[in-house]
Amino acid sequence: MTTVVDQAGRQMDKSIEATKENFSGIRTGRANPSFLNDIMVEYYGTPTPIKSLASIGVPEPRTLAVTPFDPSQAGAVEKAIRDSDLGVNPSRDGNVIRVTMPELTEERRRDYVKLAKTKAEEGKVAVRNIRRKVKEELETKVKDGDLGEDEGNRLQKELETVTKQKNDMIDQLLDAKEKEILEV
Numbered sequence: 145m146t147t148v149v150d151q152a153g154r155q156m157d158k159s160i161e162a163t164k165e166n167f168s169g170i171r172t173g174r175a176n177p178s179f180l181n182d183i184m185v186e187y188y189g190t191p192t193p194i195k196s197l198a199s200i201g202v203p204e205p206r207t208l209a210v211t212p213f214d215p216s217q218a219g220a221v222e223k224a225i226r227d228s229d230l231g232v233n234p235s236r237d238g239n240v241i242r243v244t245m246p247e248l249t250e251e252r253r254r255d256y257v258k259l260a261k262t263k264a265e266e267g268k269v270a271v272r273n274i275r276r277k278v279k280e281e282l283e284t285k286v287k288d289g290d291l292g293e294d295e296g297n298r299l300q301k302e303l304e305t306v307t308k309q310k311n312d313m314i315d316q317l318l319d320a321k322e323k324e325i326l327e328v
Contacts, residue, residue, distance in 0.1 A: 147299065147302075148278050148281060148282065148299065148303075149278070149299055149302045149303050149306055151278075152274050152275065152278040152303060152306065153306045153310070155274045156270075156271045156274050156275075156306065156307070156310040157310070159267050159270035159271050159274065159310070160267060160271075160310060160313055160314060160317070162267065162270070163263060163264060163266070163267030163314055163317060164317060166263040166266070166267070167260060167263060167317060167318075167321045168181075169181060169182065170256050170259055170260055170263070170321065170325065171230075171245070171248065171256060171325075172248075172256075172321075172324045172325050172327070174202075174205050174206065174245075175202050175204070175205065175206050175207055175208045175243070175245045176202070177195075177200040177201070177202065177208065179208070179230060179245075180194050180195065180200055180208065180210070180225070180228075180230075180243075181193070181194075181195065182228075183224050183225060183228045183230075184224065185197050185217070185220050185221050185224040186220055186224070187217060187220065194210070194221060194224060194225075197212055197213060197214070197217060197221060198210045198211055198212040198213060198221055198241075199211050199213070206244060206245045206247075207242055207243065207244050207245070208242070208243040208245070209240055209241070209242055209243075210225070210234070210240070210241040210242075210243060211239060211240050211241075212239060212241075215239045218236060218239050218241060219236075221241060222234050222236055222241050225241065225243060230243075231246070232244065232245060232246065248325075253325055253326055256325045257322050257325055257326065260318060260321045260322060260325065261318065264314050264315070264317065264318040267314045268311050268314055271307060271310045271311055271314070272307070275303060275304075275307045278303055279300060279303060282296050282299055282300055282303070283296070
């Protein structure tokens, strides 16, 4: 039988996955295909994610190669990348669009570390919100007599342990991302 604490742990895991996903969009010194995840391309009048229209490869550490599946859309893909907030200037080589990531300045790296800390804090807030909901649920069950007081206290201690583990995992992810960003 799964307990409310197990269910909360699974929900907290989803928050951790969301935090990882948020971290993948933060630039580091290396090129990463996930940088282009948020870019939408005007495809026959419909905004479409770039990853649905093109394959994205990393031929060199600081270069992305974007190859549209439909060669006639190479211009639209190039324009979408140029107009994005990445601050890059793509160059076209036939059907392949090359995106060279500029070197990060020390100040820019610090800004990215701050952004990573903000994303980590958002993940921790999500975990704490799950804890708060489950804790209220447990307290209500104890008050209504559906759960014994000792059992309620034991589950709350378990919940605190799980919450601490999940927050520690987010801290570890943040430390790893910070090292990756500051690596020259």
